[in-house]
Amino acid sequence: MTIAPTAHRHLSPAATARLLGTWHAGGPAYAALADALRAAILAGTIAPLTRLPSERELAPVLGVSRTTTAAAYRRLRDLGFAISRVGSGTVALLPRFAETPAGGDVAVPDAAAALGDPLRRNAAAGPAAPPGARRPLLLNQATAPAAPEVGPAFERALAALPEHLAHGGYAPYGIAPLREAVAERYRARGVPTTPDQVLVTTGAQNAISLAVRTVLRRTETAVVQSPTYFHALDTLREIGARTVGVPAGHDGLDVDLLESTVRRTRARLVFLIPDHHNPTGTSLTPVERAAVRELAERTGVTVLADETLTDLALSGPPDTNPPFDGDGSSPHLITVGSTSKTFWGGLRIGWIRAHPDVVARLVRTRQSTDIATAVMEQLVAADLIARRDEILPGRLDWFRQRRDSLVAALRDALPWDVPVPDGGQFVWARLGRPVAHAFAAAAAAEGVMVNSGPTFTPDGSSRDRVRLTFPHTADALEEAVPRLVRAWARIR
Known part of the structure; x- marks a missing residue:
């Protein structure tokens, strides 16, 4: 029974x-x-x-x-x-037989569709895919395989581990080598930074959650780009914050609208993704960055900037945009970084760069849920960050090939508006009709998981958009597009 x-x-x-x-x-x-x-x-x-x-x-x-x-x-x-x-x-x-969501920007596969579902199809969907093509394809998962250099970095970290074993292993701010490596990375980008301005976290999502819980209280307001990173929206909802969106995308950020929204709602926090925005792939201009910094100084609102995708510039040279922090001295600016997109999501290493007084507040908040981050992974991250200039060119080539392949295939096969993102890991496609939810459901029935546009908005807008990720094998991308075509036929 x-x-x-x-x-x-x-x-x-x-x-x-x-x-x-x-x-x-x-x-x-x-x-x-x-x-x-x-x-x-x-x-x-x-x-x-x-x-x-x-x-x-x-x-x-x-x-x-x-x-x-x-x-x-x-x-x-x-x-x-x-x-x-x-x-x-x-x-x-x-x-x-379905996997549990693993955190980060991940959703689970449709294992039932992968195993085959003879009841799911109708005449408009066309013939069933061949049995060998029924593996789940996760075009909603924004994590790539590890860079080849990650394995050797673990070997070097293991050799360096003994000198840390004589200590208790708890470093609430992060171990010194990694904090210095992160600080040097900011200095190389033109932001004067010392290790006491760096807090190591267990991934970028942990960093975002920590900053939100430190700055905001229940019923207070946060202003976000719309669309934006959906796990940040989840965090804001979990603490009971009120979330208000301002439009984001290829038309840029309307800073005047942002300021009027902050003043009208008496917002305590602004959450932005300044580089290779998730999901649109766009970046703030130097003028927009400066205007947001000035807004923070004038109003006292805290601006939390997620720079997880900053390294992934796929069109033009890396680091063409100035650092969001400016000179790095403002107590109203908090930036978040991570190794997840640049090197490997399995490291679960992130960080926060902020004024030392803000860092101390963040550490106090942290104590209730997460005492410290694993030492071994921190050593690996410090090693990889120090070798970033050697690793990044090959890594970007890999992402660029996948982006170009997916965009070309979608443009050839479907009547969508498919822009080429300048960076990041996402294609933000316009369907031409407000059927994003229906298409995501039809795609799941074909064994391909995609994200519907409203998932990324605080108000359920972007119903004519879907987000697809491209850090996948060439075979997976080639296999996904015919399934997406069948899904599109299902809802026509």
Whole structure:
């Protein structure tokens, strides 16, 4: 006898409708609804062990019959994404063969689609993909394989480890070699920096969370670019902050609008991605950077800048933009960096560069959740940062080849507007219709995970956009595009 697990939370019909967005753009309604729910579970938008609305409650909110919601739930159960029991309702599950989200910019694969789902297709989708092509393709995952130099760096770090073993191993600010390496990196970019302005963290997401929890309190306001990094939005929501967006993208940042928004909302924090923005790939101009720094000084708002993608300049020479910090002396500017995108996400090494007084506040906040970062990984990161100029050219060539391959294939196969990003790891494609949610669900049914545009916004906008990542093998990118074409046919 199968026992339904205990639900940890309950999703209302209205909240479900908001999460799914425009989920039905063609084909059988029950299949489209099941695909949308499945994609939301795989992406983490609907957490496992969430009790879904009843079939009767959900039907009128979505404007469908109860027969449709019942068939969609039955499909979810058949695929292992839900379980139902009288009296307990229907609970969302992550099948045992699907991986759990691993943090960073990662979402789980659609393992059911990878194994094949004969029920999922309709006439518009065309013939099924051959059985050998059913592996999950994670075009929503923005982590690349390790740079070749990472392995040797671990060997050198292991040789250097004994001198650290005589100490307790807890360094709340980070070990001295890494703090100095990070400080030197900022000095090389023109920002005077000393090690006491550097705090080592367990990845960039940890750094963002630490800064947010230090600066903001529940119900206070943060202003963000819209779209922006979705895990930063998650962090702001978790602490109960109010989040307000200002447009970001190829038209640049309207600093006047940013200032009026900060003043009108009495915002305490501004979160920006100044270089190779996630997801649009754009960068702030020197004039925009200077204007944001002046805004911070005039208003006293704290500006948190995520520079995780700064090294990944794919068009033109690296470091063409001035450092966001200016001269690095302002107590209102906090920058975040990481080894994840440049070298390898598995290192889980990030850092914060800020005024020494701000660093001391951040360390006090840190003590409640994360005492220190692993020493071995810090030694590896210090080694790699010191060798950055040797490593980066080959690394950028690898990213550039993948970017060009994906952009060319998408432009040839689909009627989308596909810009070439100047840097970063993402293609921010315009679909021409507000069907991002429906397309992401259809792509998941084809075994390709992509991110719908509204995921990256505080207000559910960008419904005509999807984000696709390109740090994948050439075979994976070649295999993904025909599946995306079939997904596009499903919603036409």
